Amino acid sequence: MSKMPRADVTPRPMELVWPSKAGLGSYVSALNRGWARDESRPESGSEERALIEADAALFLASLVDRDAKGPPVTMPDGSQVPRLPGYKCWMWDGEFCGSIDLRWQPGTEALPAYCLGHIGYSVVPWKQRRGYATQALGAMLKRAAGEGLRWVEVTTSPDNFASQKVIEANGGVLVESFITSPSQGSLTKFRYRIDL
Template sequence: MPLSLAFPNHALLASYQQALSRGWAGHEQDPDTASRMLAACRAAPDTYLLHFTHCPLPAPGMGPDADNSEPCLPHCHFWISNGDYCGELSLRWPLPGDNLPADCPGHLAWSVVPWQRGHGYACQAVRLLLPRIAHLGLPWLDMAMATRNVASWKTAEHLGATRIATYQTGAEHGHVSAYRYRLMR
């Protein structure tokens, strides 16, 4: 089955829960996170799915929800699938005329479950995303990853992104050495 990107959904929920039951928790490093996520997902699946999309990708010509009283960096999550849940891709973007906040390391982040790695799924997922976000008018996409995350920086380079910085992350990202890559649109 060809790779696809979808908003988190009930069709992939059982496969996602299976990933959690195997201890996978995306970017989280806490070993108890997957079990907490699985318990929350099983207890209230509809509510759990909603937390992924409270700031959904706007349609072309549409801005963020003006009735949203809670300030929110627009973002959305996609699940990567080959028929089964393979991982996720998240996108964050600033409002027109703004930059990403200092604590936001980039526009894009991805994570592929260990048993689905080695197939180029992160790179394929980003390529599937690009036409879907053209209307956002982002001239480039920044992505950041730990310097020790060789697979992610190779993915960024395979996409044609250029390394623009090496920096030390703050406490919110674990005080690690990181690279920032930029993919020009």
């Protein structure tokens, strides 16, 4: 009996890509599997599906908003705050694996109180524990330096040990433990700083 040829099982490397029409189907598939970019608002997944169905091109354009021209940002309590300049990139290994975003205020590293950090990220559950978040954060730090930032803040929950490891692997130093505002759920968070 002859052996069957072995399928190529070499995984593709993960890279950051700009949101695109070509990758939108994979993004929607992740939403359909229950992933939500805004983990503090699980309903954001269905909201994004509705936006994509209404106008996919407009949705994609909204993910890269370097001039903060988009609508206000909805907080976990439903209140709205001004949008900051920023953009989102997709983690991609042949399909969508997560999202990472950068936001800033021009001319300063300071952020308004309602913005918990310069960088936020989320890997879809079925692609976790592959080092994608660590790679993505490292790549986004280079982009942050390119925006003129000298350092960034990244926050995480005290019980999110995986995220803490990602931040520390990229040079993050714990600055403080703090309680978010009531509009953000009055949650305990750790704030890290990463020098660029």
